[in-house]
Amino acid sequence: MTSRIGVITFPGTLDDRDTLRAVRIAGAEPIPLWHHDKGLKQVDAVVLPGGFSYGDYLRAGAISRFSPVMESVIEQAKAGMPVLGICNGFQVLTETHLLPGAMLRNNHLHFICRDQKLRVENADTAWTTDYEPGQEISVPLKSIDGRYVANERVLDELEAEGRIAFRYLDGNPNGSLRDIAGITNTAGNVVGLMPHPEHAVEPLIGTGRTDGLAFFTSILKKLANA
């Protein structure tokens, strides 16, 4: 039996169908979850996809964080369930404090959509074991509130504990501190990043590369071996 990976749809979520597709391409069973759901339908892992949940009104991720489904996500993430937050999902994870720091408006104040080069800094998280440490990958970045910030102490801690999972290469696209594109929690089960691996899983679609697929194959292996 293959693993069940849930993908949450909040009002205003945009990349839910893409993420469900990426999960399926990787070989897992995609399970749509609704923001009003109380439980998580016995999924083995959860992805919070990109978009503008609740229009990003007030602050990106600030309202979604209080959705009924997030209570279960927070509880189970703390118990070790793998959770991946992509873009808006990453913003939600920082709002819940499952991950430290916050995202501010890009330093150039514009939305930016581009094929973004990244270095995989931590290939030991639940979502990155199919990458090599230091591997360079390209996946789409598309966001306006993508500038990762945290205080110096937190940043030093992230560096020291190897919790910076991805760094931007070839030019920092948004002013993120220390070129941070994605981070993980201490246990390595919760990962958040701004770029979109789900848009890089099929040849000829999107960037035409499949550099993002390893996120979904990594988690599948992890769950199979669990």
Add this chain to the structure above:
Amino acid sequence: MSPDTETAKEATERPSSRYLNQRAKERPSVSLDTVKYATDTPDVEQPWAELGLKQDEYERIRAILGRRPTGAELAMYSVMWSEHCSYKSSKVHLKQFGEKAPENDALLVGIGENAGVVDVGQGYAVTFKVESHNHPSYIEPYQGAATGVGGIVRDILAMGARPVAVMDPLRFGAADHPDTKRVLPGVVAGIGGYGNCLGLPNIGGEVVFDPCYQGNPLVNALCVGVMKHEDIHLAKASGTGNKVILYGARTGGDGIGGASILASETFDDTKPAKRPAVQVGDPFQEKLLIECTLEIFKEKLLDGIQDLGAAGLSCATSELASAGSGGMRVELDTVPLRDATLSPEEILMSESQERMCAIVEPGKVDRFLEICEKWDVIATVIGEVTDGERLEIYWHGEQIVDVPPRTVAHEGPVYERPYARPEWQDTLQADDADKLPRPQTGAELKEQVLKLVGSPNQASKAWITDQYDRFVQGNTVLAQPEDSGMVRIDPNTNLGVAVATDGNGRYTKLDPYTGAQLALAEAYRNVAASGARPLAISDCLNFGSPEDPAVMWQFAEATRGLADACQRLGTPVTGGNVSLYNQTGETGIHPTPVVAVLGVIDDFNRRTPIAFAEEGRLLYLLGDTKEEFGGSAWSQVIHDHLGGMPPQVDLGRERLLGEILTSASRDGMIEAAHDLSDGGLVQAVTESSLRGGNGARLVVPDGLDAFTFLFSESAGRAVVAVPPSEELRFTDMCGARDLPATRIGVVDGDVVEVQGEFSVSLGELRAAHEATIPGLFV
């Protein structure tokens, strides 16, 4: 229908919108202008002239009703009979699109609905349309552009389709003009801010600068949607007892005076207007509306559906009732409001965004409302379909509208505006571009090449398009700067559709008939160059004032040219939009018909990109190159000149070229293709080289001089990259079909070299091509 209007700009300056606040204060009024009151007071003065109605139009309304109209009725007629909603100046010319329409089995729904629908095979239907939001975008660039996207997306949604992509053909004033720095960043941010939030990939479009658009930027927006044949929905209200449901955003005071102006005999002008004429968008609400509506489609809960755009509820109720059988009764006081002080006239006229109107059988209403509740979308039963023939609207039990809906929606006035070829046309055409001094040496050629590819119109638009999400939905096969945008529509069969939009105001100014045909030819060529088979078109006809006979002549010529060309190419017009009065004072814009061509590709794996991705590929120039520089980018960039004749059009050749390009793509004979248009060959080679990261060694073919080879804008041409193993097969095919194919070089190295003339590094080309737009707008 779009909320754009040629009257928007005037409306903000007109006194009549000032009446609104005053009216609101009086409600609920003892002097509510009911049908009964109107019947009893035939001699009350009415502000028909201020509403833009002509005396004979007002008299016609009185004749239709057999009494004077109520304030609400007058407001409805005035906006629905406006140029924007009634097409009263353009109708007589637009009918050629139907009369000359080519036989085409692919057309499932033609002109007249929210958007046309085309059969793309495998049970799929595609709907697409381009329309304008020009005037609002000049007044308030961000919201104007944002709600332009919102409006066209709802049009597509209303056909029963899931919107799958958007594109934005844009025209601005001079790139270095201070006001362009206000308008362009606002428009781009508005398109991005709204479109990105909807989850629709933005896969193409155009950005053109010309001083003629300084006071009249053109913000056109296109949307493509996909559905199964059986899911096509139409805007009509039928079935006595069926409920009329308004759902989506609450109705507010925004956008009143956007498409028209509001009226009642009790209005006065003691208060200044506070309400903006431009609508304010909420993309989050629109995203919910899309998902909610798609779920409603899925459960087949609808009898008819219409979006609310220009003229708001006036338009939706009268069009639905007019297109269906029977009448309609609406309780206007049940409409959910953002502002409780709105008067009935204001509610009818409001162009608040993110609203839809549905016709639902009584037994399905509960489920309909449940789905709306799931998506947090407000839905209200506001009326029902009746067995009468009238559209009746009530306000707290009192009848304020009682009209035959067809007279409002579909039987507006039609004008045969006078038109005449302007005297200056001959002078303009006699000012031949052939007499302009040409570069004499290799060094001069190189200098002009760099100037051309770095000019604002020819430069990379990545700074703009990188502000739009092109990846969302995970189906994007090609996006800008490719020749066309292409999306997958079925992952199992690899079926895809491609769309390109093109228009060239300079060509059209020189010769409107030919210019319109060139716009179609270029978009057609772009779709074919990417490997798709062109099927049908949508157009956005942007012109100056129809009251100027010269402009009307341009319009008449352009529509005639376009209709003739559609017939020859076998691509029917499925719908579109006319935007007139793009004029400030005496100065109109260049006539700018923008044409969008939709094509289908059976397997997107066979798509052809523009990039010279592999060294050693042989470069072939397809078509004939002549000395054609009238209206060219070269004449503009180097000499700031506009005169002579535009390139000639040979539609038979365009069709043949299209067939060769799609066959070569299908059979794997070419690896890259780029159409040749403004800027000529050197522009195309620069873009393909930079995109692929490989240079090109070029040889000037026999019989051509280097200058003509590089800069001519002869139509019906493309450059293709052929793997050596396919060369014979490819040239045999071209030979057998009589398409000239000239070998002009090879993909190689990191310079673009024109043998015996000059050589320029990719680095230099990239610097020139990519620095311009950020340099102007960052």
